[in-house]
Structures are given as C-alpha cells and as structure tokens.
Amino acid sequence: MPRPIEALIHQPALAHNIARARASSPDAQVLAIVKANAYGHGIENVFDALRGADGFGLLDLDEAQRLRDLGWRGPILLLEGCFETRDLELCSRLKLWHAVHHEQQIDWLAMHKTHEPHRVFLKLNSGMNRLGFTPNAFRGAWTRLNALPQVDEISLMTHFSDADGARGIEHQTAVFKEATADLPGARSLSNSAAILRHSKDPAVRADWVRAGIMTYGSAPDYPEHDIAHWDLRPTMTLRSKVLAVQHLKEGDSVGYGSSFVAQRAMRIGTVACGYADGYPRHAGHGTPVLVAGQRTTTVGRVSMDMLAVDLTDLKQLPLDGIGAEVTLWGQGPKGAVLPIDEVAQSAGTIGYELMCALARRVPVHVETLG
Numbered sequence: 074m075p076r077p078i079e080a081l082i083h084q085p086a087l088a089h090n091i092a093r094a095r096a097s098s099p100d101a102q103v104l105a106i107v108k109a110n111a112y113g114h115g116i117e118n119v120f121d122a123l124r125g126a127d128g129f130g131l132l133d134l135d136e137a138q139r140l141r142d143l144g145w146r147g148p149i150l151l152l153e154g155c156f157e158t159r160d161l162e163l164c165s166r167l168k169l170w171h172a173v174h175h176e177q178q179i180d181w182l183a184m185h186k187t188h189e190p191h192r193v194f195l196k197l198n199s200g201m202n203r204l205g206f207t208p209n210a211f212r213g214a215w216t217r218l219n220a221l222p223q224v225d226e227i228s229l230m231t232h233f234s235d236a237d238g239a240r241g242i243e244h245q246t247a248v249f250k251e252a253t254a255d256l257p258g259a260r261s262l263s264n265s266a267a268i269l270r271h272s273k274d275p276a277v278r279a280d281w282v283r284a285g286i287m288t289y290g291s292a293p294d295y296p297e298h299d300i301a302h303w304d305l306r307p308t309m310t311l312r313s314k315v316l317a318v319q320h321l322k323e324g325d326s327v328g329y330g331s332s333f334v335a336q337r338a339m340r341i342g343t344v345a346c347g348y349a350d351g352y353p354r355h356a357g358h359g360t361p362v363l364v365a366g367q368r369t370t371t372v373g374r375v376s377m378d379m380l381a382v383d384l385t386d387l388k389q390l391p392l393d394g395i396g397a398e399v400t401l402w403g404q405g406p407k408g409a410v411l412p413i414d415e416v417a418q419s420a421g422t423i424g425y426e427l428m429c430a431l432a433r434r435v436p437v438h439v440e441t442l443g
C-alpha cells in the first residue's frame with residue numbers, strides 16, 4: 074500500500090471560482106492564470122474546469138505547449154514575454170500573445186521573420202517597479218511596435234502592487250490612464266485582488282482581467298477577508314492519515330528539539346505528512362488541521378515525513394484514532410473546510426506559496442466535473 078498521503082484537485086471548485094471572476098467583471102474577458110503549473114495544481118488537472126475562461130496566462134513556453142497539446146486553440150498570453158530571440162519562433166508557431174516590457178524584446182521582434190504578425194501586450198511600469206516601461210518611455214515603445222510589420226495588435230497592460238491592501242490601486246491607475254490616454258488597444262490591469270476588491274470601476278475591469286489565486290480558492294487579501302467572504306471554494310486538498318497514536322503524560326515532549334511539552338495528559342496522532350510533502354516546516358505548534366472533519370491543531374515541529382496532531386478532545390475516533398483521515402488543507406469530510414490561507418498564515422506565508430510547493434512525491438487525484 075502506498076503512503077496514505079494524497080492531493081485532490083477539485084474541478085467543480087475551479088469552475089465555480091473562475092465563474093466568480095467572470096461575475097465580478099461581466100463586461101471583461103477572463104484570462105485564467107496557470108503559471109507555475111497552475112499554481113501547483115497541474116495544468117492537465119485544471120484544464121477541463123477552466124475551459125470556460127477566454128484565455129490563459131502563463132510564463133513558461135513549455136507550459137504554453139502543454140496547453141496547445143491539450144487542444145486549447147484560444148488565447149495564451151506569455152506574461153513575461155520572450156526571454157530570447159528564438160522564443161519568437163515558438164510564439165509564431167503556437168500563436169502566443171506575449172508581453173513586451175523592455176526594448177530588447179522590441180529589437181528581437183524587429184528581426185523576427187514571421188508570416189503572421191503577433192499580438193503583444195505592452196507593459197507599463199505604473200509603480201510596482203518589477204517589469205515594464207516607465208511612463209516616459211511607454212509611448213516611444215508603443216510607436217516602435219506600431220511601426221513593425223511583425224506586430225498586428227498592441228494591447229496595454231500593467232500590474233498592481235497593492236490591490237490586496239490599504240494603499241490600493243488609485244496611484245497606479247492614475248499613472249496608467251495618463252500614460253495610455255489616447256492610445257488605442259485593449260487594456261488589462263486586474264489581478265485577483267483587484268477583481269475582487271476594485272472591480273466597480275470599469276476602467277479597472279477594462280478588457281481583460283487576469284484571475285490567478287482566486288481561481289485556486291485562496292483569498293488574496295486574507296486575513297482581512299476569507300474565501301467564505303468572497304464565495305470561493307478550495308481547489309486543492311492535501312490529506313493523509315494518522316499512522317500512530319501516543320498517550321502523553323504532563324511533561325512529555327513531542328518531536329525534534331522537544332519544542333512542545335505537554336501541560337496535561339494528551340492523546341496525539343502521528344500523521345503521514347511532512348515538509349518533504351510540501352507541508353510548511355515553519356507552521357508552528359497550533360496550526361489548524363482537521364481530523365475526521367473535526368478541527369484541531371498540530372503539535373510540535375513538522376519533520377520531513379511526519380507531523381503530530383492533538384487528538385485529546387476529539388470525539389468518536391475509531392481505533393483510538395489510528396487510520397483517521399487528516400485534512401492538512403482544503404475540503405474535509407462532511408463538508409468541513411480548512412482554507413489553505415489559515416495554514417499559510419500559521420507558517421508566516423501565503424496560500425500561493427503552499428499550493429505551488431506541493432511536492433512531487435505526493436500522488437495527485439482529480440475530482441472531475443460532475
């Protein structure tokens with residue numbers, strides 16, 4: 074028998090979440106962002122559920138190839154554009170749209186031999202200072218692209234640094250509006266946080282929204298809001314089982330470094346899940362977990378292959394708890410839910426990082442559309 078750990082990818086939840094993006098921006102087209110292997114879910118595992126999107130956004134050319142291999146003929150946008158000249162050949166062959174964020178990418182296009190001109194997304198650095206032309210250089214870049222026979226349509230995009238937080242997006246939308254004022258072309262500004270928090274403004278919804286983390290059932294502005302607030306559903310469940318049960322006396326310790334010491338008699342379960350499965354080692358004692366659908370917490374340090382959970386106050390566990398189902402995050406039995414955001418917060422990180430870090434050794438199964 075294999076180790077009892079597995080990940081489940083929930084296609085019904087993916088379809089629900091992408092529909093939420095569409096409902097928030099009914100007049101915009103939706104790009105489902107599937108970079109990083111669909112945020113750790115596996116592009117092949119999510120594809121059927123996200124077919125309702127108008128296009129896909131990603132970074133790696135081999136991921137674009139995989140989407141074409143799955144039969145997707147619609148739009149695919151390379152969010153970082155090309156990394157070297159010859160990437161343009163694949164863009165021509167696979168009909169990829171690509172971001173243009175620096176002058177060299179325009180030089181490559183100018184030298185590129187293609188029968189079919191490309192659609193590009195010219196990126197403005199409106200304040201995030203990661204990728205894009207400065208407002209001063211933006212118009213010059215647009216003019217250069219517009220003169221190239223290799224370029225057919227120029228769309229305009231930018232990315233928000235604070236759509237999830239207090240600073241918000243106004244400073245960046247003002248820069249975007251000014252830099253793009255009289256330029257033609259479709260516009261794309263919003264990531265998940267902007268879709269959920271700022272989509273009242275039609276200029277923010279614009280023509281294309283880019284739905285990433287919300288598609289995968291994590292709230293971009295947790296803990297201010299959780300997935301229940303945004304009506305999102307977990308799309309990845311990590312689950313395992315209790316392998317062993319230990320009965321502790323007051324003063325007994327648990328795990329490496331004896332970092333946890335029992336203050337009372339306790340019953341704890343040893344679970345087949347550790348940091349080599351992608352569970353965060355930094356999740357301290359007290360991280361939430363479900364055992365047989367009942368909420369409890371972890372105890373002591375996470376080791377490579379195992380972690381401990383507190384079973385002391387749990388009811389109705391057959392065999393003292395051995396073999397009980399443990400939900401590390403996601404959808405538990407009997408409708409119980411443990412949002413990945415809660416586990417991430419206990420580990421000092423965000424849901425994005427946990428889902429992307431699911432380890433290769435964890436077998437993945439897919440709950441298909443019903």
Ligand SMILES: *Cc1c(COP(=O)(O)O)cnc(C)c1O
Pocket residue numbers: 106108152232263264265266283284285286287293
């Ligand atoms: C990753 C990414 C997104 C999606 O962001 P989420 O916060 O996951 O919604 C959108 N646009 C660009 C350019 C990105 O790199």
